[in-house]
Amino acid sequence: MVEKLTTINVARIREDFPILKRQVNDKPLVYFDNAATSQKPNVVIDAIDRYYREYNANIHRGIHKLAEEATLAYEEAREKVTNFVNAKRAEEIIFTRNGTEAINLVAYSWGRANIGKGDKIVLTIMEHHSNIVPWQILAEEKGAKVEFVKINERGELRQDEVHELIDEKTKIVCVTHASNVLGTINPVKEIGRVAHRYGALFLIDAAQSVPHMTVDVREIDCDFAAFSGHKMLGPTGIGVLYGKSEQLQNMPPFLGGGEMIREVHTTGASWKDLPYKFEAGTPDISGTIGLGAAVDYLREIGMRNVHDYEKEITSYALEQMKQVDGVVIYGPMDVAHRVGVISFNLGDIHPHDLASILDEEGIAIRSGHHCAQPLMEFLELPATSRASFYIYNTKEEVDVFVNALEKARKIFAR
Amino acid sequence: MSSDIYKDIILDYYRNPRNFGDLPDPDVRAKDSNPLCGDIIEMQLKIRDGKVDDIRFKGKGCAISQASASMLTEAVKGKTLDELKTLGKPDVLALLGIDPGPTRIKCALLGLKVLKVAVYGHLGQAVTEEVKQLV
16 A cells, blocks of 8 residues: 655644534533544545535436436445455445444354354454454354453453464454554454464454554455444444455355345345345445545545554653553553553542543543453453544643643542 | 532542441342443342331442432431432432533432332332433
């Protein structure tokens, strides 16, 4: 992938995001909840708007101008996503509702055809519920076993457990590329190699990586990758499943209905080729077009620039946060191995109380279990607070955030 | 919502919860959690002549949930079970002295919900929809 050699002009980028002009509680919005969902630039909002105003039509079978334009825009978005993650063919990109649905597609379609009694599904303790629950449902149904690779004290996956747990019985290994709690970037290429050595398939949850760094599915050599549009500047309601075509071709359909069939008779039906076999019903056309615009926007900036800039912000935030009395940070401290997600606690202040105090200052963070209860249990934490960054965040905003942490500390020190 | 939410009295109840712990021989106990944030409250009651003779609570969670549960235990001691059944959101807000706002109101109401579940349980009555929807 060619990366532009421009550095990031944050002031200019901020101009592209209308919501960043908002005041919250009479303070300028500081949006540090990007791991939950990102904000949207004008180009994305406009692309969705233009579709509805100028060429709204259902895709693929209409013999009229609007249908042709809508189909073209929809398929162009698929091409954009294909290139963005360096998939070999556009047919390997399946549009879903979100990352969760992408993983469910694999668990229901591939899983029900390939997992049997006594088989093993290997996950990690730092997975989001979306990469745990579909596999638990499958394992329960089939009498298979789910096992979890644990983490060390630095918040990294234990390599000894990777080698120990993945074995001949393992049919699929599912690992998050970047943790939504700890920020850890996992060595997915190496884990995939271990999985493949035992003939297991390898799925990555790329929801926290694709928006923030170059992700090359061919280089990683994963069989599946799942991510969502709304965390990468796109709209909600659109997600992506990448799958190697040799896998997808052999998988039965996930949902049945219109758009996915070749022929339907009273006696049965046959399926379309990829990717349509997995896209039953009218898809989220505007969302897909919006995602395409988001991909264009990110490529324009360059994913290496995005990643480098976020490393800088994260490193600055870690340094500043460490100065605050009572702050405990979870996850790797080395920014080379983490994305811009920082989970922390401040003294004995409950994360919900902290989030309330920060909200008064116009700062949006998340608090709770972050849909990763097994990880929280493993860390013996009821909850954490989480600040997560994107390209439009600034060091000045980090300063506002750190000052608010000081304020919270003082309120609770009374 | 303003920073008044963390006024001294709430922090005081959070730091030094009144009626915290276990009753030696409770007549009824109930426990619930807020699925959104995992806050937990347990209430234990000793009932005599249809009145709350003694009460304790235990729990884990944010300052709002723990302080409001603690304040509630103080407020209901000596009250009849019928009186407890009529308690509602305004009573909890009056105890707190603030409105924590829509994102935190469920934190404040968890203790009340658990208390009411205990009361209905003791009376052998079904918990009302209204109570179920408190949190």
